[in-house]
Amino acid sequence: MLINVPESVVADGLRGLAAAHPELTVDVEQRVVVRRDAPVAGKVALVSGGGSGHEPLHAGFVGPGMLDGACPGEVFTSPVPTQMVRAAAAVDSGAGVLFVVKNYTGDVLNFEMAAELAEDEGIQVAKVLVDDDVAVTDSLYTAGRRGTGATLFVEKIAGAAAEEGAPLERVEALARRVVTRSRSFGVALSACSTPAKGGPTFDLPPGELELGVGIHGEPGRERRGMMTAGEIAEVAVDAVLDDLRPSDPVLLLVNGMGGTPLLELYGFNAEVRRVLDARRVPVARTLVGNYVTSLDMAGCSVTVCAADEELLRLWDAPVATPALRWGR
């Protein structure tokens, strides 16, 4: 691994982020990243955070048109409440703060505590829970669906609304609409290696794959022998469409887990598109790349958001962050 010592990977990454992006204010000690011009007067602020190891999520999405602040936790470990409170205090202009929370027990509990503390400090806080991963059955017998690729859609679209001056309830409602209309499914072709463990978190022989994986190196729902990109696209798209029959053209994220070459990811996109075409689901916009990653895991995920016209307009709105940038 390209690291100094496992203990410092998150701090080292933040130092490097600060060096590369003078347009961000990075508090390496407190692990808080905010846009340099925060708080933006009158603007609702968006704060997200989660375990590290999913870069560019979330710090790479801080900037005009998306997040105002991000709190990176340890690798695959949700951040602690003090980080979130600090971030909220740094970005709140008085218009309130939306916490974008991926649905994992740790993230939920820590953000919940942070929301209480922030409200004690007089900050108005709303929360949206992202739970798009259809590999997990949402039932009494699980912690509920995980938040994965849809987080990017939520942060971009709600961020655009906030940038336009929408009030907190409206930004929150839009974020929730994106969640309601988004589904994901992920596949691992290899395990990832965490710095703390120093090696793969599970044992996946080459030629086998895990269907329905999350983004924390946990094994998936099912192990299979090798499948072609076309077969994987069928499983992933059908898992998503089983749960969401979009009547609107969709936003499509074909996401790499980190270790899959971009060449393969584009090839996979071709197969995903083929399957969506066959299922008569029109695609309005496509994003292909490593956006919600799992360290060096080989694999991919498919996220679909049934985007109405307003969501599409907000998706197309200008954004200027380290990892997502257009329109300005």
Add this chain to the structure above:
Amino acid sequence: MLINVPESVVADGLRGLAAAHPELTVDVEQRVVVRRDAPVAGKVALVSGGGSGHEPLHAGFVGPGMLDGACPGEVFTSPVPTQMVRAAAAVDSGAGVLFVVKNYTGDVLNFEMAAELAEDEGIQVAKVLVDDDVAVTDSLYTAGRRGTGATLFVEKIAGAAAEEGAPLERVEALARRVVTRSRSFGVALSACSTPAKGGPTFDLPPGELELGVGIHGEPGRERRGMMTAGEIAEVAVDAVLDDLRPSDPVLLLVNGMGGTPLLELYGFNAEVRRVLDARRVPVARTLVGNYVTSLDMAGCSVTVCAADEELLRLWDAPVATPALRWGR
């Protein structure tokens, strides 16, 4: 691997690129990617190409402000002359075409043949050879320095000049200036796996690394036991500075080989910056990410360009490609 069959990876990738990027015209059959609005009247056109497996290089850099056309070859194999001639014909507005060629025997020979053929068709062609990799001694005893990370600088800066309406000789001269002022050094922490071979192209036990690697899965100049990110940064930066003592603030590319997590890459950037600071080399701009990759290889490279004010202005100029985008 996330593929259908090894034989179709390049074509599959191009189909997926076309599906994701309606702003590009992709000829999957002939393997030519050009910007949709090509030829742009009166504009000098830039065409590059090389083996596939280095994505987003080159097709991901096609668009306003950068390349007009790209020709992807087979994985790690330079494209063939007919591709380049087709691309040149598709983008030439009459103002001439600059071929951006990475210095590898295959690329050089094929582009040379293409230039002759294109000139036979009445297209004015200039060529710039990118050879920035200091791991290779430029002597009678080698094929000369390889072209790696500096290619991105050349394509961006010469592309910006062309977009501004500079004539062919000037675009060519600028491209050459970037080459003269750029140096790179790469390190592999793992081998990459090509689809054709189906496994790693060389054997690198975990905990060891290869110093001075290229981007085609070839071993490097020297194998070493594991080093920290800080030690690797020292070796890479010093190798570069041994050959180029920049008097101007530098453009810095901290490039991932594909399989190294972005978190680690940012951490590595912090170390590179530390070493550059210690050597009193000021950094004007930094780009961190997977831009000139080697499939799924873990590792990184450092590219430095001593940028005078004009180069910096052209670097900052608007660009709108799939992989590099700002200012519009």
Add this chain to the structure above:
Amino acid sequence: MSTETYGAAFAVRWMDGVAAAVEREAGRLTDLDAAIGDADHGANLKRGFAAVAEALAKEPPATPGAVLVTAGGLLIATVGGASGPLYGTLLRRAGKALGEAGEVSRAELADALAAGVAAVGRLGGAVPGDKTMLDALTPAVEALRESFAAARSAAEAGALATVPLRARKGRASYLGERSVGHRDPGATSSVLLFAALEEAAAG
């Protein structure tokens, strides 16, 4: 029946003992978490209890309740993940229940920890049988009314009993049937908590 009481020094010794045990067993906890979670439980607790031990060494609070409140707050502030708020709440709530007393009996400690365990249940929404730390914590605080040793062995038995369970809470629940056959990392770290308690009580 023992009438011994336990003061702040005892509570500090307890927390130091947990810190040492977690440091020693971090690899094992992480491996357990790798199998059905995300391979960070050992690192998480190591970070948290190291911070606790350091803070307590610097400025030891005057009462056992204050020690536990401080420890719980530090776990919340430094661990993150699911276990940070949960273990943090356990100790904070227990510490608060102990109030200002300078010395407490084992029975009082058991009552306080029972309040802490109840708070963990409310916070995380889990019940015994869900394959979480509660499967060790719940029987352990119950047995603590009997003796420190009984608490430790109840925790051990509870942790062992998580093996055949199918997880219904936390990250392991994503695995469904595939979580069966693995020991829960949080229940395993809870054993360390009660083993250290027994040792601290022994003096």
Add this chain to the structure above:
Amino acid sequence: MSTETYGAAFAVRWMDGVAAAVEREAGRLTDLDAAIGDADHGANLKRGFAAVAEALAKEPPATPGAVLVTAGGLLIATVGGASGPLYGTLLRRAGKALGEAGEVSRAELADALAAGVAAVGRLGGAVPGDKTMLDALTPAVEALRESFAAARSAAEAGALATVPLRARKGRASYLGERSVGHRDPGATSSVLLFAALEEAAAG
């Protein structure tokens, strides 16, 4: 001394033989290239000679010279990399040297291939001893003046002799000293060319 002559059918047979050999040996060529290059030499030549064989089967040219010109052009158009232009130039240049003749002698073939090899040298800037295909091609065309069998064994000897060399051209030159001890992939594929030539001549 043989006075046999060789026509278009012979040249097609030769190219078909190379295609079959390259198909069979692709894995080995790629492995050799993996060691000191980029692991594509086998796939490159397979793709190229498959295209050659297919085109020749569809529309066989009338003269041996035209067969080689067609083959060389197709290699340039389909292979890419270093070997595409180099082998393409070898065959195109040799084919052109054979001119319009319907039948050619072995001596004429040797002269033509010598012209091809010289063109490869000019194009790639390599000389024998640089650890490239030239180390097999150069002695082979020389020996072809003697016999087809001599050409094949000269190619074999030349390829084997690349093992101790340090590469000075092509991708292997990046390795410096580390290229020593490996057999050059291009020299190895050149052996297939002359082995197929011998077989084609045998009828």
